[in-house]
Amino acid sequence: MNQLLDYLNAHELSEMHPSDIAKILKGFSDKEFSEAIKLVPIDLVGDVALALPDRFFDDVVENLSVGDLSHAVSELESDDQVEFMQELQELDSAVASEVFDSLHKDDQEEIEKLQTYEEDQAGAYMQLELFTAYEHEVVQDVIKRFAKLRKENEVENVQNLFITDEDKKLRYAVGLDDLLIFDFSKTIIENIENSEESFEPIKAVDTENIKEVVHTFEQYDLSVLAIVNAYGILLGRITSDDMYDIINEHATEQMYHLAGVDDEAEEDEDIFLAGRKRATWLVLNLFTAIAASLVIGLFSQTIESMVSLAILMPIVASMGGNAGTQSLTVVVRQLALGDISKGDAMRIIKKEVSIALANGLLFAIIVGIIAAVWFDKGMLGVVIGLSMIINLFIAGLFGATIPLLLKRMDVDPAIGSTVILTTATDVIGFFSFLGLAKYILL
Numbered sequence: 001m002n003q004l005l006d007y008l009n010a011h012e013l014s015e016m017h018p019s020d021i022a023k024i025l026k027g028f029s030d031k032e033f034s035e036a037i038k039l040v041p042i043d044l045v046g047d048v049a050l051a052l053p054d055r056f057f058d059d060v061v062e063n064l065s066v067g068d069l070s071h072a073v074s075e076l077e078s079d080d081q082v083e084f085m086q087e088l089q090e091l092d093s094a095v096a097s098e099v100f101d102s103l104h105k106d107d108q109e110e111i112e113k114l115q116t117y118e119e120d121q122a123g124a125y126m127q128l129e130l131f132t133a134y135e136h137e138v139v140q141d142v143i144k145r146f147a148k149l150r151k152e153n154e155v156e157n158v159q160n161l162f163i164t165d166e167d168k169k170l171r172y173a174v175g176l177d178d179l180l181i182f183d184f185s186k187t188i189i190e191n192i193e194n195s196e197e198s199f200e201p202i203k204a205v206d207t208e209n210i211k212e213v214v215h216t217f218e219q220y221d222l223s224v225l226a227i228v229n230a231y232g233i234l235l236g237r238i239t240s241d242d243m244y245d246i247i248n249e250h251a252t253e254q255m256y257h258l259a260g261v262d263d264e265a266e267e268d269e270d271i272f273l274a275g276r277k278r279a280t281w282l283v284l285n286l287f288t289a290i291a292a293s294l295v296i297g298l299f300s301q302t303i304e305s306m307v308s309l310a311i312l313m314p315i316v317a318s319m320g321g322n323a324g325t326q327s328l329t330v331v332v333r334q335l336a337l338g339d340i341s342k343g344d345a346m347r348i349i350k351k352e353v354s355i356a357l358a359n360g361l362l363f364a365i366i367v368g369i370i371a372a373v374w375f376d377k378g379m380l381g382v383v384i385g386l387s388m389i390i391n392l393f394i395a396g397l398f399g400a401t402i403p404l405l406l407k408r409m410d411v412d413p414a415i416g417s418t419v420i421l422t423t424a425t426d427v428i429g430f431f432s433f434l435g436l437a438k439y440i441l442l
Contacts, residue, residue: 026052037059061092061095142161162237164234178197178199206228328399364385
């Protein structure tokens with residue numbers, strides 16, 4: 001442990017990025033971590049705690065006093081303050097109350113304001129720290145004020161200057177590079193009116209769904225987005241670093257849902273909770289497996305009279321399942337990215353069905369020839385070829401249709417899609433293969 005702590009001491013932690021410190025801390029054992037976290041400058045503890053995986057958060061809290069936690073929170077930006085306090089509330093509500101009560105009144109008001117928003121609203125993710133100017137301010141005065149605030153670390157990560165009128169309504173957004181080429185002796189509005197460029201701000205309303213905000217960032221390749229209320233009054237901003245976190249969270253959530261696991265449960269160290277959440281989906285999968293088994297049971301005599309059918313059945317089910325998963329993954333991802341509009345449903349379905357049928361024909365020929373040669377029975381190749389075409393058609397149809405229907409019902413397309421798809425491809429695959437075998441071969 002001493003060697004690790006010496007390594008930590010050897011670095012100028014105050015000059016390191018919180019993510020770099022977090023990377024070092026993740027390599028420590030529990031005992032080493034308890035010692036190491038105390039070496040982190042208190043001004044950086046909040047950012048380091050948020051950069052660490054969730055499982056480390058309770059270790060950070062256990063090794064810091066209420067005073068230290070309060071100071072750490074006060075050094076965070078408003079959106080990070082809310083995230084820190086929410087995690088602290090979930091961990092220990094008593095400590096969270098003590099920390100909150102010890103914060104400055106301004107910090108308390110900002111936290112309470114941001115906590116009024118729903119989790120999926122843009123306002124929940126915005127920073128209240130802004131650098132703004134009135135449209136009739138002289139540019140030189142604005143630059144002097146910005147320089148003073150920046151030296152005092154009152155503002156950071158400023159890319160745009162938001163211009164408002166006297167009623168705080170957002171009028172313009174000027175990049176700092178544009179501001180530097182303005183005539184310093186004139187007012188901002190005079191410079192804007194004499195410029196050929198457009199300074200119309202791209203903005204979002206605080207109650208807007210955060211997924212729409214993500215699409216806005218991607219569409220306009222933004223580094224920062226102004227957030228206003230329903231009356232156009234400037235409230236805050238969302239920056240690109242927050243967007244990266246949101247996009248990553250949504251991508252992780254979708255991957256987990258497609259696999260039938262709960263993203264929040266998987267981040268928790270409680271094995272029972274994660275196991276129970278997984279078991280819920282496994283129970284549903286069990287019923288789909290039983291449904292497929294019942295279909296096979298209907299043709300038990302057919303299978304007994306021709307053992308080769310039992311050997312070839314997994315090929316039909318596997319090919320259908322994989323083809324369906326391909327279509328499902330593509331459509332779910334396109335829905336998440338906003339690449340599919342309301343009128344695109346039929347186009348997407350036709351595309352996925354066409355691809356599935358083309359692959360179905362190709363593999364019907366390949367598998368049909370293999371089966372016919374393998375078991376020296378030409379009609380067996382015809383049967384598995386036809387069932388392959390049918391099952392891949394169903395796979396493409398259901399793989400595209402299921403997420404589109406769930407989206408139309410305002411349900412996350414990733415949730416439950418794989419269970420429904422597996423049921424369709426297994427049941428229809430086995431039924432078509434064994435049904436055709438019964439009426440063609442026997």
